[in-house]
Amino acid sequence: MFPLTTRQSGAVRLAGGDFVLPRWLRRPARFMQRVNAGEVEAPRYGATIASALLLGAAVAYGTVAGGHMPQVVEAVTARTGFAIAKVNVAGNRETSEIDVLQVLGLDGWTALMGFDAEAARERIAALPWVERAAVRKVYPGTVDVDIVEKLPFAIWQQGSKLFLIEKDGSVIVPFNGSKFASLPMVIGSGARDSGPAFIAKIDRHPDLARRVRAYIRVGERRWDLRLDDGVTVKLPEAGEELALATLSRLDREEGLLSRDITSIDMRLPDRLAIGLSPESAEAHEAAMRERLGLKKKSGARI
Structure with missing residues (x-):
């Protein structure tokens, strides 16, 4: 080490040159000079303390460099009342x-300080029924989760599979015969996307809508309606609103439905074809025979 000299101005210089130490280094330099001169006695257990400090610094550096600091902080805070x-x-x-607790991933020692609320919110929002979610940390050890769920609009049948869908046609979950059985059912390819808009047209005729x-x-290309009594209404490809x-008018004025x-075929613009049940068909045939004077006689063939 180079010997140090101090001039009247208080500047510390190297004896062999004119370099002036920065002010913040002058006090440590003087202290080290006194240590070298034997004027300062090392404290008791100084070597042990210095070794411990060196070891602690090495551990801290390794923790930071290895990316383990969040785990260390979490472990410490969890054991000091912030779990x-x-x-x-x-x-x-x-x-x-x-399901919510599973995606939160809590293990009983998770510290609130190291808990990532935004990542937890994203995991909860990915659950099938969740439309959106909010996650808040409440110190010292509580997590509040607020959920807004999707609203089922209809049951969509595709082949032999059933799904609950939203009003925009998005699939929520497979339908399992739960409490949503009273929802309207849309059937067939393309029904999931175009069904909500078509149902809105039916809703303009409340008496009819209640029976579908x-x-x-x-x-x-077009729609059929299946009514609550099993009657099928075949609508045209164009002009379905008319x-x-x-x-709706025929049912209101003449009680058609x-x-x-068994069926009403409205696919042709100039006529209405009505399918009769076997009993009605037989009664209709008998009425026609009577009108034509073809009343069946006992044992006679017609």
Whole structure:
């Protein structure tokens, strides 16, 4: 080490040159000069303390360099009273709290300080029924989860499979015969996307809408209606709104849908074809025979 000299100005210089030490180094330089001169006695256990400090610094550096600092902070804070002890879930009806807890990934020692609320929100939002979610940390050890769920609009049948869908046609979950069985059913290819808009047209005729149980997409071109008593109404490819208005009027004025029929074919613009049940067909045939004077005689052939 170079010897140090101090001039009257207080500047510390190297004896062999004119370099002036920065002010913040002058006090440590003087201290080291006194240590070298034997004027300063090392404290008791100084070597042990210095070794411990060196080891602690090495551990801290390794922790930071290895990217383990978040785990260390979490472990320390969890054991000092900041572990997540309670989760409040609100707004869930179809999403179980067990599913929420599973995606949160809590292990009983998860510290609130190191808990990533945004990542947890994204995982919860990915659950099938969840439309959106909010996750908040409440110190010292509580997590609040608020959920807004999707609203099922209809049941979509594709082949032999059934799904609950939203109003925009998005699939929520497979349908399992739950409490949503009263929802309208849309059937066929293309029904998932175009069904909501078509159902809105039916809703303009409330008396008719109350009786419809299924909306069947035929060839991705037109619709059939399946009513609650099994009657099938075949609508035209074009002019379906006029056909619906006509059907609603005929039912209101003549009770068409209350008759003993099996189908109503409205695909042709200038006529209405009505399918009769076997009993109605037989009664109709008998009435026609009577009108034509072909009353059946006992043992006679017609």
